[in-house]
Amino acid sequence: MKIEGWILILVFVGLVALIARPMGLYLTAVFDGRRTWLSPVLAPLERGFYRLSGVKHDSDQDWKGYAASLVMFSLVATLALFALMQLQHLLPLNPQGFGPVAPNVAMNTAVSFVTNTNWQAYSGESTMSHLTQMAGLTVQNFLSAAAGIAVAVAFARGFARRGAGQIGNFWVDMTRATLYVLLPISILFAIYLMASGVPQTLAGSLQATTLEGLPQDIAVGPVASQEAIKMLGTNGGGFFNANSAHPFENPDPWTNLVQMLSIFSIGAGLVIMFGRMVGDERQGWAILAAMGLLFLIGTGIAYWSETQITPAMVAAGVDPSLGNMEGKEIRFGLSASALFAAVTTAASCGAVNAMHDSFTAIGGMVPLLNILAGEVIVGGVGAGFYGILLFAILAIFIAGLMVGRTPAYLGKKIEAREVKLAVLAILASPLAILIGTAIAASTDVGRAGILNPGPHGFSEILYSFASAAGNNGSAFGGLTANTDFYTYAHAIAMLAGRFLVIIPALAIAGSLAAKPTAPASVGTFPTNGPLFIGLLAFVIVVVGALTFLPALAVGPVAEATANTLN
Amino acid sequence: MLKHVRPAVVLLALFTLLTGLVYPLAMTGIGQAAFNRQANGSPVERDGAIVGSSLIGQQFTRPEYFWGRPSAAGAGYDGRSSSGSNLGPSSQALSDRIKAEAERYGVPASDIPPDLLTASGSGLDPHISPAAARFQLARVAEARGLGENVVAGLIDAQVETPSLGVIGEEQVNVLELNLALDALDRAPN
Numbered sequence: 001m002k003i004e005g006w007i008l009i010l011v012f013v014g015l016v017a018l019i020a021r022p023m024g025l026y027l028t029a030v031f032d033g034r035r036t037w038l039s040p041v042l043a044p045l046e047r048g049f050y051r052l053s054g055v056k057h058d059s060d061q062d063w064k065g066y067a068a069s070l071v072m073f074s075l076v077a078t079l080a081l082f083a084l085m086q087l088q089h090l091l092p093l094n095p096q097g098f099g100p101v102a103p104n105v106a107m108n109t110a111v112s113f114v115t116n117t118n119w120q121a122y123s124g125e126s127t128m129s130h131l132t133q134m135a136g137l138t139v140q141n142f143l144s145a146a147a148g149i150a151v152a153v154a155f156a157r158g159f160a161r162r163g164a165g166q167i168g169n170f171w172v173d174m175t176r177a178t179l180y181v182l183l184p185i186s187i188l189f190a191i192y193l194m195a196s197g198v199p200q201t202l203a204g205s206l207q208a209t210t211l212e213g214l215p216q217d218i219a220v221g222p223v224a225s226q227e228a229i230k231m232l233g234t235n236g237g238g239f240f241n242a243n244s245a246h247p248f249e250n251p252d253p254w255t256n257l258v259q260m261l262s263i264f265s266i267g268a269g270l271v272i273m274f275g276r277m278v279g280d281e282r283q284g285w286a287i288l289a290a291m292g293l294l295f296l297i298g299t300g301i302a303y304w305s306e307t308q309i310t311p312a313m314v315a316a317g318v319d320p321s322l323g324n325m326e327g328k329e330i331r332f333g334l335s336a337s338a339l340f341a342a343v344t345t346a347a348s349c350g351a352v353n354a355m356h357d358s359f360t361a362i363g364g365m366v367p368l369l370n371i372l373a374g375e376v377i378v379g380g381v382g383a384g385f386y387g388i389l390l391f392a393i394l395a396i397f398i399a400g401l402m403v404g405r406t407p408a409y410l411g412k413k414i415e416a417r418e419v420k421l422a423v424l425a426i427l428a429s430p431l432a433i434l435i436g437t438a439i440a441a442s443t444d445v446g447r448a449g450i451l452n453p454g455p456h457g458f459s460e461i462l463y464s465f466a467s468a469a470g471n472n473g474s475a476f477g478g479l480t481a482n483t484d485f486y487t488y489a490h491a492i493a494m495l496a497g498r499f500l501v502i503i504p505a506l507a508i509a510g511s512l513a514a515k516p517t518a519p520a521s522v523g524t525f526p527t528n529g530p531l532f533i534g535l536l537a538f539v540i541v542v543v544g545a546l547t548f549l550p551a552l553a554v555g556p557v558a559e560a561t562a563n564t565l566n
Numbered sequence: 567m568l569k570h571v572r573p574a575v576v577l578l579a580l581f582t583l584l585t586g587l588v589y590p591l592a593m594t595g596i597g598q599a600a601f602n603r604q605a606n607g608s609p610v611e612r613d614g615a616i617v618g619s620s621l622i623g624q625q626f627t628r629p630e631y632f633w634g635r636p637s638a639a640g641a642g643y644d645g646r647s648s649s650g651s652n653l654g655p656s657s658q659a660l661s662d663r664i665k666a667e668a669e670r671y672g673v674p675a676s677d678i679p680p681d682l683l684t685a686s687g688s689g690l691d692p693h694i695s696p697a698a699a700r701f702q703l704a705r706v707a708e709a710r711g712l713g714e715n716v717v718a719g720l721i722d723a724q725v726e727t728p729s730l731g732v733i734g735e736e737q738v739n740v741l742e743l744n745l746a747l748d749a750l751d752r753a754p755n
């Protein structure tokens with residue numbers, strides 16, 4: 001490991017902490033419905049959207065109404081996106097003349113982008129027309145992220161409100177998240193990316209004749225506009241197959257740093273927003289500290305592991321001094337590649353700037369663990385926040401059991417209903433992951449997708465279901481995922497990982513919002529100090545470990561200890 | 567549920583218009599006007615012909631050019647098929663590929679800078695390490711009949727260093743380096 005690599009990692013963590021507060025203040029203003037400096041431009045547009053869609057922006061919904069709106073919106077969006085992919089050959093902006101996307105892949109992709117997963121069972125540059133990329137995939141990059149933010153805001157209101165039946169209005173939260181947060185930042189981000197070399201054109205390719213006289217056909221397109229929201233919305237679905245490893249998506253180390261920051265910016269801001277909404281910003285910082293602790297441990301392990309070379313390289317006699325550069329870009333090197341892998345899986349982003357499938361066994365286990373832990377280390381926009389609060393409820397419950405009193409969090413009593421719902425939400429993804437992996441590993445159709453045999457092949461399968469159910473979207477890319485079996489199995493996992501978490505989370509929000517807030521007393525367990533931070537981190541690790549240790553033992557752990565080639 | 571259909575359909579349509587057409591097309595307008603070269607893929611021209619993109623690696627096999635890293639993009643540096651090898655840490659196929667790649671250089675693998683033996687994530691990596699460039703110096707200089715000090719000077723001029731010491735890695739853009747080599751030959755003596 002190099003000192004420069006560690007400085008980069010620490011600078012990154014420091015910058016995230018710097019961004020969190022201003023972002024949190026801005027988010028608080030947006031979702032309290034206050035005027036912001038963008039209101040003169042956006043408020044008329046916002047009102048027009050409500051008028052045309054018949055949304056009563058000043059009437060809040062109870063949790064059932066909120067959830068029903070979100071489910072209906074997701075359903076309509078899935079159908080529309082599927083139709084667009086089926087009809088792209090008849091529509092304009094298709095300079096490559098791509099045909100309709102295969103129905104199973106189109107279904108998988110529609111579910112994937114609407115659930116903010118952005119799992120990609122296709123290669124963007126050889127499958128999707130420009131219109132599909134723009135009016136389909138880019139749109140869902142915005143809206144699935146906005147829906148996630150909306151749920152997080154509603155969840156925070158559950159703690160902030162007292163004796164209320166309502167948790168906000170989904171349509172308003174989703175609209176404001178898009179108009180006031182995602183779109184303005186994406187515009188600035190896209191301009192920066194273009195200045196740095198990310199293409200933005202309606203042409204389909206750049207035709208060149210190389211110095212050795214061969215033709216080179218280089219795919220281009222409206223990349224920058226999609227790239228910006230891909231990162232900011234923790235979507236992760238690349239314009240190109242190689243995602244952020246592709247020089248056109250991520251041209252230099254600076255764009256790489258900014259992309260990593262953008263993945264975390266809204267997620268970190270939401271935590272601070274939560275603290276402000278409940279009237280104690282330190283509550284937010286406590287959560288952020290627990291996240292930061294887990295993040296640094298994982299990143300350090302991944303970085304260290306990637307400085308080693310793999311058994312395959314040892315067998316071929318490679319000089320070990322540069323570490324494992326298979327699947328990594330020179331301009332990012334080891335530290336920025338390991339850091340990106342940790343960031344993209346801690347958040348539910350799923351963009352990659354290096355190929356996780358070619359990481360060392362332990363280096364590749366870190367991103368996998370981040371996903372399996374529920375992507376609560378900052379987490380996806382919205383999803384990470386309500387994810388970690390579900391763990392917080394569980395941690396408070398366990399603390400209550402230990403001292404023998406009714407647990408309370410932020411003055412709200414945590415009772416049987418909340419704990420049951422939290423456990424349901426926390427176990428939904430592991431169930432989808434383990435059942436899906438078990439079926440795939442024990443059937444021929446499942447094993448047929450494996451690229452690398454042995455324990456690593458099992459890791460490819462496990463990673464794919466973790467990524468799908470965690471709504472992450474990154475992959476051990478060797479797995480052939482466009483078969484009927486995987487497109488449908490992953491789609492089911494993605495739906496379970498999205499809606500079986502969101503719906504219980506909203507139910508908890510509704511239940512909490514209706515409760516009175518009890519004032520803190522000497523018997524209250526403080527949730528803004530180091531004891532709570534440690535307990536929260538511990539609960540996350542224990543739940544993740546208890547659930548997944550057997551599976552990890554068969555995959556990455558077996559591979560790391562075997563030290564032989566397949 | 568039915569009362570949620572209208573806002574769902576109308577808002578999806580409006581946001582498709584705004585974020586799916588207005589936003590990307592406006593960005594395209596800005597990009598084409600303000601950052602024309604970058605927005606079109608950073609093409610590199612020589613004598614009026616496009617010879618590549620400064621951001622995208624290309625295949626070099628002749629001895630008189632510096633070679634880039636192994637590429638898993640299509641048959642090698644295919645600009646329409648970006649991809650890593652995705653071969654795992656204990657993959658026999660990876661080990662075999664590295665050995666085959668080392669034979670290209672005619673020396674044991676342990677003597678070759680490792681980036682020349684490992685495929686990049688995109689398959690389009692435009693860079694190699696300065697060590698990987700210097701490793702090829704003798705071959706290129708001999709093939710071109712140039713002094714090694716001349717070629718070494720070219721490499722030194724092309725080495726990019728990390729910004730602020732920590733953002734990025736030491737690297738050499740292979741296409742730019744080869745263009746500089748060609749320019750040397752083409753210069754009137």
